[in-house]
Amino acid sequence: MNLPDMVAIRARTIYPLTEESPARGWDALAAPLRAVDNGVVLLRYGMVEAVERWPMDIPSGTEIRDLGDVAVIPGLINAHCHIQLSWTAGRTRWGQGFTPWLRSLIALLREQDAQEERDAAIDAACAALADCGTRHAADYAGQDLTSVDAAAARYGVGVTHLCEWFGAKPPFIDQRRPWPxxxxxxxxxxxxLDRRCAPAGHALYSTDEDVLRDAHAFCKAMDRPFVLHLAESEEEMRLLELGDGPLRELYGGTVLPQSWQAPHMRPVEYARALGLLGAGTLAVHCVHVDAAEAALLAHGDTAVCLCPRSNANLAVGAAPVEMLAHAGVLLCLGTDGLSSNSDLDVRKEAVALRRRWGLPAEALIRMLTVNGVAALGLDDRLGRLYPGSMAGIAVLPEELLP
Structure with missing residues (x-):
């Protein structure tokens, strides 16, 4: 939302999340939220000056925007997004499993659109993020990093660029590792720009072990989030446990060197063995985890980003959300990208979880805001509305009203 120097935004209800801490565990997630009925958020030069009930004293010349009979929350955190792949929208194969989708994506990447078309798609994606109330997004970056950064800035969306290393390490000592x-x-x-970037792994089966360790160590030392896709599909489970299956057929001899050997471990166990779990790590998807693995993630303070609509579109299963929540895992939400989702509105991920699991609206609001801030190590002035916090609001869909 583009704002003038001073603006007062009215709404039926405001959930400011002013004193909210990251919510771990079912009771914390589902706890009641403080509401300001007939509320106003007063913004000055892009910062929150006050959150009060109407009527209130406001400086003369302030623009008043009355949103009407709606409830609003702080700006959204989309904790997992592939903005750079926006040009693939509507062109990949859904509903037939992970590997068929991946094959269709690889085919597009081999003959990708020209830079002008990719930039136009990136610009439209960033505009859409802003339109739905996104304040910050974590984008997996393999290319077009500067295009994404510039487009996001145009629309007032902050970005954490996750620079993923895909494939084996080079057969020489590369001092730039773990940066692609x-x-x-x-x-x-x-x-x-480099301060908004963090090296990342794609996944345990598609990024070399040494690169994953190096990226994790860099992120830990520099206090940046370490992110990787984890336990997303049955194909990943089979490859890591048994060493065969569709992913081995697809990647053998290219992404996976001929000498590659399966660790014969489930993904969460393998990630722990490599030392990749713990505070500062954000694992994306976690569709295929059991109760013991959920407890392991929670005990080590590994955060999990849920992308339920992408998982459904690719027919890879559904993450055990209630199990993860009860275990005490820090949960946040992401849309994945337009290669596996129909839009980038992270509120719809929350709606999907409420429809499937009946999760309390309070839990989902926290996942959309303060939990995403914590999972990405962002400034605490995001995800909350209080004097001095960063401006940004989102309107709640009716299905997410507490």
Whole structure:
């Protein structure tokens, strides 16, 4: 939302989440939220100055925007998004499992659109993020990093760029590891951009072990989030446990070197063995985890980003949300990208979870805001509305009203 220097935003109800901490465990997630009925958020120069009931004293010349009979929350955190792949929207194969979808995506990547078309798709995606109330997004970046950064800035959306290393390490000592060379060049091309970037792994089966360890160590040392896709599909489970299956057939000899050997472990166990779990790690998807693995994630303070609509579209299953919540895992939400989802409105992920699991609206609101802030290690002035916090609001769909 583009704002003038001073603006007062009225709504039927405001949930400011002013003093909310990251919510772990069912009781914390489902606890009542403080509401400001007939409320006003007063913004000055892009920062929150006050959250009060109407009527209130406001400076003369302030623009008043009355949103009417709606409830609003702080700006959304989309904790997992592939903005750079927005040009693939509507062109991949859904509903037939993970590997058929992946094959269709790889085919597009081999003959990808021209830069102009990719930039236009990125711009439209960032505009859509802003329109639904997204304040910050975590984007997996393999290319087009500067295009994403510029487009997000145009629409007032903050971005954490996760620079994923895909495939085996090179057969030589690369001092730039764990940064993919293309991302590293882009990140250093604009002053300050590298501070918004973090090296990331794609997944346990598609990123070399040493690169994963190096990326994790860098992120830990620099206080940046370490992110990877984890336990997303049955094909991943089979590859890591048995060493065969569709992913081995697809990646053998390319992403997976001929010498690659399966660890004969489930994904969460393997990630622990590599030292990748713990505070500061955000595991995306976690569709195929059991109770013991949920407890392991919670005990080590590994956060989990849920992408339920993407999982449904690719027919990979549904994450055990209630199990993860009861175990005490820090849960947040992401849309994945337009190659596996119909839009980038993270509120619809919350609606999908409420429809399937009947989760309390309070839990979902926390996943959309303060939990996403914590999972990505963002400034605590995001995800909350209080004097001095960063501006940004989102309207709640009716299905998410407490």
């Amino acid at each position: 060379p293309r991302c590293r060049r882009a990140a250093t091309s604009i002053p300050g």
